[in-house]
Amino acid sequence: MTVPSANASLDSARTGQLGAPLVRVEGVRKSFGRVQVLNGIDLDVTAGQVVCIIGPSGSGKSTLLRCLNRLETIDAGRIWIDGELMGLEERNGRVRPLPTSRVRHQRERIGMVFQNFNLFPHRTTLENVMEGPIVVKGMARNRAKAEALAMLERVGMADRIDHYPGQLSGGQQQRVAIARALAMAPRLMLFDEPTSALDPELVGDVLAVMKDLARDGMTMVVVTHEMGFAREVGDKLIFMDDGIVLEQGHPADVLSNPQHDRTRTFLSRVLK
């Protein structure tokens, strides 16, 4: 843990447990104004697991993902990442939001990939990947460049290092975005519908990179509509509806033998 915290004993107690989950979500609630988006979410992700979250739009799956690295604050509940309370601190028996200066250190260990890539358009492919290590970790330029090149090699974008994002296809941009997140050497990767903005023929390249990551043991939480990916790569599939986890289990079980009517209805629409 890079962040000194008042609840250090709590941290070490949790990480000390054998097989303790990398991500633990307990009773998380979140509303936007009068709309209750998350209605008491419990979820565990152990290290090395690939967890896929599916559900109809508006079910709260993207919001849940954004809560995990505190791009959204939560109204109630707890999220632990790697045994550390995310975005909150316990002091004198009260739980309060952490100042952003400390949240940012927690975020370093969580990579995020967005639906719309969000590459920095004023920087080249290589500069996009180098930006985090240099600015956030203070890494030397030479080393950052070497590592960025290795990451770009891994996602198959080593031949486009001097291109600007505007000169790349959506699939290429998304692979660079994955390399940018990996360059921070995260413990956990969050994917927010990474293939939803792509032309169908480009989806495969991005999914291949993600499968490769999963094979290497990266812990991943993936909000997706790609049932094939969930079935093939996922260790756990979660079906969310109306801000709750309606159903979860092994992807093959959930997809072929859903227990709830709403899961069945949703899957029948998605799988055709």
Place this chain on the structure above:
Amino acid sequence: MSLSAPNTTAAAAPEPGLAIDHRRRFHAGRAASAVVVLFVLVWLCYTVIVNPNIHWDVIAKYQFAHVIFSGLWVTIQLTIISMVIGILIGIAVAVMQLSENVVLRYSATLYIWFFRGTPLLVQLIFWFNLALLFPRVSIAVPFGGPELTGWQTNQVVTSFVAAVLGLSINEGAYMSQIVRAGIQAVPPGQREAAESLGMSGRQVFSRVVLPQAMRVIIPPTSNQFISMLKTTSLVSVIAGADLLTVAQHLYLANFEVIALLIVASIWYLVLTTVASVGQYYVERHYSPERSDRRSVGARIRRNMRPGLGRMEELA
């Protein structure tokens, strides 16, 4: 008629039946208008050239006079200093306006409301006469505490200082709106991507938001700069020693009003033209991967048209 695929190599010699006559049609109305405009232009030039009241010898004598150059130099200094301070104020006020703190937000709004809501001419005269309000400026303990050190206001606020104060504080109010629009034009996903990498608020702003906002900020800012070159002439009312002031001093002595105004105007045109060329290169620098490559001439012509430049920028 052939339905075979179009043959690109045959472009030089199309089939006779498919050729198109691309010569432009004759537009009688346009031609008539052009003739009228040309006639007016020639007539205007003729009256100016043969007019014995325009003393070309006087213009030639003063165009490169030392005293005119001193005024030109003051105009350039005023423009650059006021723009730099104005931009810095503008960035600070824009950030304040976008702050979540109510006090910061409303202070910024108050500043903009006041300095855009009163004429620049009035503000310049006000700063020049600051001594009437505060005879002394001093470093002291606030709210009537003891004075540590102080000066006579009239010694500190010279007409040059008053000019810089008036121009830059007024410019800051306009620049803040330009900067704010630029910051708001950056998609929120950019900020989120930077935050998810673990960047601090300051890093997110300086490395991700501001560089992207610059593309939106630069074109109107260079327009403001060119506008400022001309606006500095207002400081002639407080004896600002700028180009117009020295021209006025000269014609008050020798009564060559028109000749000296022409001398000043020629230099103003030179300044705005040079600035327009600079604007072209600055804008190109900030959009390296964009192919907005209008010619220098087009830029200059655009800046000759009052008010139109900005609308074109939005189009």
